[in-house]
Amino acid sequence: MDNWVIALIKVVFIWTWTLLIATLMTWVERRGSAMMQDRLGPNRAGPFGLFQPLADGIKLFTKEDIIPEKAHKILFSLGPILFALPAFSAYAVIPFGDKLIVNGKEIILQVADVNVGFLYVVALGAMAVYGIVLGGWGSNNKYSILGGLRSTAQLISYEVPFGLSLLAVVLVYGTFSLREISLVQQGTFLGFLPNWGIFKQPLGFILFIVTAYAEANRVPFDLPEAESEIVAGYHTEYGSMRLGLYLFGEYVNMYTLAALMVTLYFGAWHLPYIDMSKFLGPVSYGIASFLVFFLKTAFFLWLFVWVRWTVPRFRYDQVMGLGWKALIPLALVNLFITALCIQLTV
Amino acid sequence: MAKPVVKKEYTFLERIYLWEIVKGLKLTFKHFTFNFKESLKKGPHTVPTCWQYPEDRRPIAPVFRGAHMLCLDDEGRELCVGCGMCARACPAKCITVKRGKPAEGEEGKYAGKTMSAEFTIDMLRCIFCGFCEEACPKGAIQLGQEYELAEYTMDACIYDKERLLANFQKAKAEGKLKPPKKPVPVAGGDKKAGAKKVAKKPVATDGKKSKKAASKPQAEEKKASETKREET
Numbered sequence: 001m002d003n004w005v006i007a008l009i010k011v012v013f014i015w016t017w018t019l020l021i022a023t024l025m026t027w028v029e030r031r032g033s034a035m036m037q038d039r040l041g042p043n044r045a046g047p048f049g050l051f052q053p054l055a056d057g058i059k060l061f062t063k064e065d066i067i068p069e070k071a072h073k074i075l076f077s078l079g080p081i082l083f084a085l086p087a088f089s090a091y092a093v094i095p096f097g098d099k100l101i102v103n104g105k106e107i108i109l110q111v112a113d114v115n116v117g118f119l120y121v122v123a124l125g126a127m128a129v130y131g132i133v134l135g136g137w138g139s140n141n142k143y144s145i146l147g148g149l150r151s152t153a154q155l156i157s158y159e160v161p162f163g164l165s166l167l168a169v170v171l172v173y174g175t176f177s178l179r180e181i182s183l184v185q186q187g188t189f190l191g192f193l194p195n196w197g198i199f200k201q202p203l204g205f206i207l208f209i210v211t212a213y214a215e216a217n218r219v220p221f222d223l224p225e226a227e228s229e230i231v232a233g234y235h236t237e238y239g240s241m242r243l244g245l246y247l248f249g250e251y252v253n254m255y256t257l258a259a260l261m262v263t264l265y266f267g268a269w270h271l272p273y274i275d276m277s278k279f280l281g282p283v284s285y286g287i288a289s290f291l292v293f294f295l296k297t298a299f300f301l302w303l304f305v306w307v308r309w310t311v312p313r314f315r316y317d318q319v320m321g322l323g324w325k326a327l328i329p330l331a332l333v334n335l336f337i338t339a340l341c342i343q344l345t346v
Numbered sequence: 347m348a349k350p351v352v353k354k355e356y357t358f359l360e361r362i363y364l365w366e367i368v369k370g371l372k373l374t375f376k377h378f379t380f381n382f383k384e385s386l387k388k389g390p391h392t393v394p395t396c397w398q399y400p401e402d403r404r405p406i407a408p409v410f411r412g413a414h415m416l417c418l419d420d421e422g423r424e425l426c427v428g429c430g431m432c433a434r435a436c437p438a439k440c441i442t443v444k445r446g447k448p449a450e451g452e453e454g455k456y457a458g459k460t461m462s463a464e465f466t467i468d469m470l471r472c473i474f475c476g477f478c479e480e481a482c483p484k485g486a487i488q489l490g491q492e493y494e495l496a497e498y499t500m501d502a503c504i505y506d507k508e509r510l511l512a513n514f515q516k517a518k519a520e521g522k523l524k525p526p527k528k529p530v531p532v533a534g535g536d537k538k539a540g541a542k543k544v545a546k547k548p549v550a551t552d553g554k555k556s557k558k559a560a561s562k563p564q565a566e567e568k569k570a571s572e573t574k575r576e577e578t
Binding site: 032034035036037038039040043206306307309310311 | 364367370371373374375377378381382385393395396398
């Protein structure tokens with residue numbers, strides 16, 4: 001019974017936390033982009049405009065829910081749900097801290113330590129594309145269909161290097177469990193570097209981050225919703241909270257991917273050279289590990305925003321070219337080298 | 347002839363994108379940190395590219411054509427004689443003037459022998475061309491500095507005489523009256539007078555300095571204009 005309560009608390013906590021961060025990210029995105037473009041951004045609602053996401057949410061909730069007459073009713077309403085649901089559930093297997101010891105009971109700061117955690121994340125990431133494609137198809141609008149089709153074409157060109165770069169990580173750590181991977185990254189590598197995944201998989205990290213941007217439909221790979229080309233892509237016909245789910249799912253996706261980057265390549269909750277568990281109490285260590293993990297994630301979230309307002313969008317064929325002609329060969333080479341090194345050292 | 351297409355040879359660093367992206371990130375970050383710092387500063391208009399309108403207001407040229415006002419002379423007499431020149435000049439036909447005679451005992455209120463019994467300007471139609479100002483033989487109607495002219499009803503946008511006079515009082519109280527018009531140079535006439543005034547204007551050399559430099563002579567001109575008005 002106790003375990004159930006703890007599990008429930010963890011689920012509720014990480015759910016609200018993810019929602020909070022996603023909400024906050026909309027604000028960070030808008031104000032950050034404004035600052036980069038010599039503007040100010042929304043700064044009226046609340047201090048520094050912090051209540052802007054709240055106002056946006058109220059607006060989206062109270063707007064009229066329109067389903068176009070010629071749209072496929074079922075697919076149209078299924079699209080946003082199919083997009084947001086995997087995004088919200090993907091975080092379940094990613095840790096958000098080490099562990100908390102309360103009353104002699106060890107609480108792992110992770111909703112579920114699944115031993116195929118990796119595959120779960122990848123599978124759910126691929127699922128989200130159905131939401132885009134079905135939404136695009138169901139809208140019965142040529143821009144929406146184009147957006148959906150672009151999404152599929154993009155999927156097959158980035159999902160392969162995405163999986164291959166993750167496979168190299170699995171080769172290095174010998175496990176699919178994200179918690180075990182995080183635990184191994186304590187200490188130093190080669191005597192002077194932090195024992196982080198990025199130093200073992202530098203090429204793998206670059207491949208991963210590039211494909212992660214494609215996975216999250218972010219610039220420079222935001223082809224499915226390219227505003228300047230196909231109006232708004234797959235969510236052209238959407239409004240009110242259905243659109244809200246799409247936009248929100250995107251930010252939740254970003255948070256999940258950023259957390260995945262930190263878990264795999266940036267030592268999860270470990271600080272370089274310092275072992276926090278040695279000089280912190282059990283409870284404060286849990287909180288500290290959570291904060292360290294979150295700060296690292298926050299940087300990658302910021303990087304998502306930063307890159308978005310720096311890089312222009314790739315052309316449709318350029319994404320295909322990049323995926324098939326550059327990323328997949330590089331991922332294969334990376335996998336081969338990794339396998340070779342492990343074969344020689346073990 | 348068509349412009350020949352020059353194919354650019356990209357270097358290896360440019361072809362792998364990543365280094366170029368890092369360079370781009372550096373540039374955007376520079377802008378971000380600069381604007382971030384500026385936006386945290388206290389005071390109005392800290393971010394140089396941004397004017398946050400209700401708080402920050404751009405300086406307005408003294409010859410700005412805003413809301414109209416009916417001017418009084420220095421003795422507080424209405425200058426308008428109700429001749430209707432402005433209504434004739436108005437291309438939008440937004441001015442209605444009716445000439446009238448001042449009532450007995452009220453002659454002191456008006457500068458001329460006649461006055462405008464009715465003077466309304468339909469601000470919904472006005473295009474702020476300033477022709478009325480040019481046409482007025484007495485310098486009675488002027489376009490002031492006010493530009494926030496939105497109202498809740500259409501009726502409120504039709505300015506009557508009281509409103510126009512009040513505009514003048516307000517502008518006078520805020521010291522926003524227009525400088526007197528420069529004499530229009532006539533061909534073969536006194537060119538020197540015009541040339542002198544042009545030469546007086548300071549030449550702005552530096553971007554930052556010019557603001558300060560420009561504002562001073564303006565203030566001086568204003569003062570001069572006020573004294574001139576008193577003399578006449």
